Amino acid sequence: MNERAKRISRLVSALITGGLVLATLVVFRSVPARAWGGGETVPSPCDFTTGGGWIRIAAGTASNNGGLPESDQKANFGLVGGCKNGGFFGHVNYVDHNNGLHVSSDSITGYVNPCPGCSPPEANNARDICGTADVSIRGSFIGTFNFRVRTIDAEQQSSPPPKDKFGIELQNQSTGNIDYLVPTRCLASDSPTGDVTTCSSVNPGGGDIELHKHNPSTFTNIGASCPDDGGLGY
Structure with a gap:
């Protein structure tokens, strides 16, 4: 394992075992989810994704x-997900320090390319x-809750590598409604990109996917089971 991989592994382990922050207890409000347009597929041959880091939520x-x-x-966030031995595997841990929301996965039901063959082709490097x-x-x-997290390894998109990206919905x-949605944004950034726009000029750091x-x-x-995409974007 190279030094970069060791750093990623340590970061994921620290996030998965980390505690919560204090915040005010509030109640979720449900609104209808926007239907996913279809076409998502399990990668073939299947791969896997690891990552850990942070975003900002303005x-x-x-x-x-x-x-x-x-x-x-x-x-x-800290995460790992993919296919293994005929099924899916992984874990997702997420803490929103704005309010103390903590998400800890207890099952992995899908690992998909959300938009195979999409234009621009960089969207093919997304994994949910x-x-x-x-x-x-x-x-x-x-x-x-059911969850769906979107990851984009930007080093697979272009060179020199721009920022990786992360988004989440519950x-x-x-x-069946989406009760919490943080649209996909570059690591260390506070605003969603909406598409495959790169973010090489945002704050340094933020982690790695x-x-x-x-x-x-x-x-x-086996087939993947994922909640509808409620507007994660790219």
Whole structure:
């Protein structure tokens, strides 16, 4: 394992075992989800993604969050996801330090390329990890939600490498609505990009997302189950 891979591994481990921050307890508000346009597929041959880092969430750049305060503080994440031994594997941990929202996955139900063959072709380098997660605020359990996180390894998009990207949504299992949405943005950035625009000029740092090549064990023979894309963008 090279030094860069070791740093990523340490960062993911630290985030997965990290604690919550204090915040005000609020109640989610549901709004209808926007339907996904279809076409997403499990990569074939399948690969896998690892990552850890942070984004910022400025006021007005998150949606459907029921009054959760967003004040340009960091949200940290650590993740791994992909195909292995005929199924899906992984873990996602996410903490929004603006309000104490904590997402910890308990199952992985899908790993997909959300837009194969899309134009511009850079969208093909996106990978979505889907599953179910326990969600809490300030240590108080809110419920189990479906989740979908979007990752983009920008080094797979162009050279010199621009910023990697991350976005997340939570779907209410009872209503099917998207109750929390942070559209995809560059690491260390506070605003969604909306498309495959690169972000080489934003704040330095922010972590790293790595799209790894497939190997003989990274295959699946089951279908993916993901909540509808409620507006994650690229």
